[in-house]
Amino acid sequence: MTTVENIDTDEAPGGWRGSREGWLLAAREAFVTSGLDAVKIQPLATRLNLSRTSFYWFFKDRAALLDALLDDWEATNTRSLKTAAEAYAETITEAALNLVAVFMEGGPFEAGLDLAVRGWAHQSEDVAARVNAADAERLAAIRAMFERFGFAMAEADVRARTVYLVQIGYISMQVIEDMATRMARIPGYIQTFTGQPPTEAELRRFHAQCGFDGGR
Known part of the structure; x- marks a missing residue:
């Protein structure tokens, strides 16, 4: 995952913005690790070693940043x-294995971000509506996969x-499961x-896709 330290900055008159x-990215990291209350302009500026005013070159206000966080989650x-x-x-x-792979460790689906947004949805009707819409969109995509x-x-x-509910259950329950155990359950x-x-060939491709070497 990209970290705040990896982000380049743009030099501008008056200092670094x-x-x-x-x-x-700083907002996302604070949100996932510490919750919504941690996503505030001054603490983020301190985290980035930037001035508070630099924030306003990129976002109108905190609400705009929070909207961007939701857009980032969906993307x-x-x-x-x-x-x-x-x-x-x-x-x-094979199609089901392709789908499961995104939820595996190192896959593109960020479980911590999803969990944090679902927690936020308990505090906001607007966020809850976006979560419900995203769930419906995801289910429609998986349903279309089976229909295909x-x-x-x-x-x-x-x-x-x-x-889908199995995968979200893993996230919501914050299941701790080593890779070998998870892989042993995948065929079932x-x-x-x-x-x-799944065939042995399909499982071998899946293991390679997930960077799993059989526990060696």
């Missing part, structure tokens, strides 16, 4: 899930919910999700 990406998590659900696959089991492989709409819907999960076991 940072960059929009830098401010947003990071919803987009990565949809991309995986729409990816080429020769079988439904010939599953009837009703069955595709149930299977999509099974896949895929058979439950799709009604078919």
